[in-house]
Amino acid sequence: MKHCSLGTSVALSIAALAVISGLAPRRAMALPSYARQTGLPCSGCHYNPPELNPAGRLFKLLAFTDRTENSTVPAPPADKQRPALQMLQTLPLGAWFEVSSTSTKKAQPGTQNGNFEFPQDISLFLAGAWADHLGSFLQVTYNAQDDHFGMDNTDIRYARQTKVQGKNLIYGVMFNNNPTLEDVWMTLPNWGYPFVASDSAPTPAASAIVQGKLAQDVAGFGGYTMWNNHLYGAATFYRSDHIGSSQPNTGAGAAYNISGLAPYWRLAYQNSGRTNVVEAGFYGMHMASFPGSASGANFNGPTDNYTDFGPDFEWDRTLGRDVLSVRGTYLRENSTLDASAAAGNASPGNHHLNTGNANVEYHYGNRLSGAFGWFLTSGTADATLYAPAAISGSANGGPRSEGYSANFSYWPVQNVDLAFQYTGYTRFNGGNTNYDGSGRNASDNNTAYLLMRFVF
Numbered sequence: 001m002k003h004c005s006l007g008t009s010v011a012l013s014i015a016a017l018a019v020i021s022g023l024a025p026r027r028a029m030a031l032p033s034y035a036r037q038t039g040l041p042c043s044g045c046h047y048n049p050p051e052l053n054p055a056g057r058l059f060k061l062l063a064f065t066d067r068t069e070n071s072t073v074p075a076p077p078a079d080k081q082r083p084a085l086q087m088l089q090t091l092p093l094g095a096w097f098e099v100s101s102t103s104t105k106k107a108q109p110g111t112q113n114g115n116f117e118f119p120q121d122i123s124l125f126l127a128g129a130w131a132d133h134l135g136s137f138l139q140v141t142y143n144a145q146d147d148h149f150g151m152d153n154t155d156i157r158y159a160r161q162t163k164v165q166g167k168n169l170i171y172g173v174m175f176n177n178n179p180t181l182e183d184v185w186m187t188l189p190n191w192g193y194p195f196v197a198s199d200s201a202p203t204p205a206a207s208a209i210v211q212g213k214l215a216q217d218v219a220g221f222g223g224y225t226m227w228n229n230h231l232y233g234a235a236t237f238y239r240s241d242h243i244g245s246s247q248p249n250t251g252a253g254a255a256y257n258i259s260g261l262a263p264y265w266r267l268a269y270q271n272s273g274r275t276n277v278v279e280a281g282f283y284g285m286h287m288a289s290f291p292g293s294a295s296g297a298n299f300n301g302p303t304d305n306y307t308d309f310g311p312d313f314e315w316d317r318t319l320g321r322d323v324l325s326v327r328g329t330y331l332r333e334n335s336t337l338d339a340s341a342a343a344g345n346a347s348p349g350n351h352h353l354n355t356g357n358a359n360v361e362y363h364y365g366n367r368l369s370g371a372f373g374w375f376l377t378s379g380t381a382d383a384t385l386y387a388p389a390a391i392s393g394s395a396n397g398g399p400r401s402e403g404y405s406a407n408f409s410y411w412p413v414q415n416v417d418l419a420f421q422y423t424g425y426t427r428f429n430g431g432n433t434n435y436d437g438s439g440r441n442a443s444d445n446n447t448a449y450l451l452m453r454f455v456f
Contacts, residue, residue: 033094034059037128038066042414043366047316047323049417049455050186050195051361054272057184061170061226063159064128064135092128092135099452102198106444108391115200117144120451123152134158145199151216151243153190155181167228174222177241178215179264182224182234185279187312187329190215193359193373194405196419201447202391205429206377206399208333208353210264210285210308214256217242220264232281234266240294251294259303262287268312277316284309291339302338321365328358337385346385353379353399361407366414371407376400386430388437395437398430403442417453422446 035042038059042049045056052060059066100120107113119142126138139152159172180188186195189211207213222236240258242249251257268281288303312329333353340346359373383397403425410418428442429435435442 033092033125033127034064037092047325047363048366048369048409048411050191051325051363052184052186053316053323054277060137060184061159061172061224062161063133063157063172064137065133065159066129092126092130094125094127094455096123096125096453096455098122098454100198101450102200103448104201104444105446106440108202117200119144120199124149133160143199151177153178153181153216157182164227169228170226172224174220174224174236176220176222176236177218178212179210179218179220179236179238179285180283182222182236183266183283184232185268185281185312185314186325187279187281187314187327188283192329192357193327193361193371194407194421194423196407196421196449196451196453198447198449201423201449202428202445204377204399204401205386205392205394206353206379206401208308208331208355209256209287209306210283210331210333211355214238214287217254217256218258218262222264224266229272230270232266232268232270234264236264238262238264238287249294251290251292253292254294255291256287256304257290257292257294259288259290275318277314279312279314281312282310283312289339291345292343302342304335304337304339306333306335308333323363325361325363326359327361329356331355333379340385344384347382351380351382351385353377367411369407369409373405373407375404376402381430390436390438391440392429393436393438394429394431395435396430400427400430401425401442402427415455417451417455419451419453421449421451423449 034045038044045052045059047053098120100117102115103113121144122142124140126136129135135157137153137155139154140149141152142149155174155176157172157174159170161168161170163169174182176182178190180190183191186192217240218238219241220236220238222234224232224234226232238258239261240249240251240254240256242251242254249257262285264285266281266283268279270277270279284307286307288305290301291304308331310329310331313327315326317324331354335351337346337351338348341348354377356376357373359371361369361371363369378400381396381398386394386397386399388395403423405421405423407419407421412418424446425442426432428445431442433441
């Protein structure tokens with residue numbers, strides 16, 4: 001049997017997208033839990049999901065608690081002897097179902113190309129108000145490759161607002177399990193572009209810790225504030241929380257075991273006008289870690305130390321019923337990998353990574369959007385940390401990867417997303433040709449990805 005070529009797969013993907021789009025009902029409206037709670041369509045809080053508009057940012061800052069007058073069960077007023085009880089008439093439940101197709105320019109050795117997943121994943125959400133000022137974004141996901149449900153992104157927060165010298169002040173506390181999950185702009189790693197991704201295509205080996213390496217593997221507690229709809233600040237402190245392992249944590253086999261607390265910080269300034277919303281900010285994280293076992297802390301052993309920091313920006317320009325969005329972020333990671341070097345998994349000395357991501361997106365009303373992005377990762381070469389290996393390794397020990405992506409999304413109705421994305425690489429894991437030492441070129445990992453997401 002011959003492998004599907006990338007060109008054939010692209011053509012089939014586009015054809016499938018056109019057929020499905022034509023069959024989709026045009027007038028139906030299926031609203032997920034936030035929309036049921038507020039009585040608003042998805043466009044009330046999104047330019048296009050997941051990109052938040054100003055109303056969506058405010059909704060998240062206020063702990064996902066805005067709701068219609070008839071969405072709660074009336075309760076007797078509270079007093080000193082009886083606490084209040086505010087209950088939604090229906091549980092804030094939601095779900096999505098994702099189907100995908102992934103094709104790379106050259107098949108990964110020993111596998112089929114044109115990989116079709118039905119489903120790619122299924123997510124269940126407890127997302128919305130729990131009580132006055134208290135709400136959540138709580139996600140549990142079934143991953144077809146693991147064949148089970150597991151904890152996914154979770155953000156629980158309590159928020160209030162008041163006036164200070166006539167200016168509005170929002171403040172709150174939060175629990176979450178993924179650094180940058182708490183943010184309200186679409187620039188940082190958890191919510192940043194690209195908004196969809198294949199779970200079977202090769203991806204570059206090098207990335208900073210704040211770029212998803214701690215996702216669902218930590219527990220964080222922090223606070224945030226927004227003053228006068230302009231100045232935003234947040235701080236969260238994380239500890240390792242290895243889901244599925246025994247308690248208390250041994251850290252056995254875990255790549256990261258946080259020593260003490262790992263602080264994450266975020267500052268941003270936003271200026272909102274009738275047709276322009278501009279944000280510029282700065283974020284970062286510091287972590288000391290004992291790889292492989294948490295017991296290193298008991299013996300004062302060497303640690304791996306990471307410090308991530310960098311700026312970000314977002315500009316949303318309203319053009320009639322359309323919106324133009326321009327976003328970018330740069331991240332620097334400085335690290336000393338003493339514990340990994342002692343275990344023979346890295347070379348001694350200081351390391352660094354530089355990552356950049358810039359993208360532009362045009363939203364044609366609420367039905368269509370097109371985006372183009374560029375990304376780059378570079379840093380310290382280390383033949384031990386980035387060793388040669390088929391597909392995932394580096395022949396020269398370099399972490400440099402560079403490329404671009406183009407995304408087209410269509411919403412026939414607001415709870416159905418049909419997306420096509422193409423990702424191209426000019427460099428992958430340090431090289432252009434034979435980057436892994438096994439004969440694979442960077443462009444062999446160019447990926448055509450088709451996603452169908454149904455939200456209900």
